[in-house]
Amino acid sequence: MASLLMFVTLLHLITLAVLFIATMEKSWWVWDGTEHSDLWYNCRFDNETEAWFCSSSEETEWLQAVQVLMILSVVFSAISFLIFLGQLFTISKGGLFYLTGICQAFAGLIAFTAALIYTLHNKEILQDSRELSSGHFGYCFYLAWVCVPLLLCSGIMYIHLRKRQ
Numbered sequence: 101m102a103s104l105l106m107f108v109t110l111l112h113l114i115t116l117a118v119l120f121i122a123t124m125e126k127s128w129w130v131w132d133g134t135e136h137s138d139l140w141y142n143c144r145f146d147n148e149t150e151a152w153f154c155s156s157s158e159e160t161e162w163l164q165a166v167q168v169l170m171i172l173s174v175v176f177s178a179i180s181f182l183i184f185l186g187q188l189f190t191i192s193k194g195g196l197f198y199l200t201g202i203c204q205a206f207a208g209l210i211a212f213t214a215a216l217i218y219t220l221h222n223k224e225i226l227q228d229s230r231e232l233s234s235g236h237f238g239y240c241f242y243l244a245w246v247c248v249p250l251l252l253c254s255g256i257m258y259i260h261l262r263k264r265q
Contacts, residue, residue: 108257112184112204115250116177118243119211123170126154127238128218129226136238137226139167162221169214170244176207177251184258201258208251215244 126138134145143154157163180203187197218225218241 104261108254108261109184111250111254111257112177112181115247115254116174116181119170119174119177119207119247119251122240122243122247123174125240125243127240129222129235129241130238131235135235138238138240139163139170157225158227160225160227162217163225166214166218166225169210169217173207173211173214173247173251176203176210180204180207180255180258195262197258197261201255201261203255204258205252205255208248208255211244211251212248215241215248218244 123139126141126143127136128139129137136143137157140157141154142157143152145152180200183203184197184200187195187200191197
């Protein structure tokens, strides 16, 4: 039982870290490696100065929705971990971690919604940027999609996990 508890805790922490990286890093859309866009900034690499120049992304409703949903997902996953730690010491023997599992699964559904919105509406989100056909999704976009099943699986595992002595 201790190994299962450690596995679930480690999975939760790894998923939380990956979700945070997907939200904050600068690679949701990439053009030729010299320009990229994320949820917060559009950045271009200047060959003369060998530096990145970043400007705030154009605020569209779709981008704001993705920003809010990704932040909510990180918050719910962090709250879920804190609830788990609290339940670990307060619930009685045989108790289930329902609240932790529900918060974690909800974080997964929120991340799914954010990634889906970015997938379906990237033309509207990146409307003032270069031609989209010359670019592709960046690694943070894929990390957000990887987090979805991890969050849902860990949420289900928490729901079925019983406290033992």
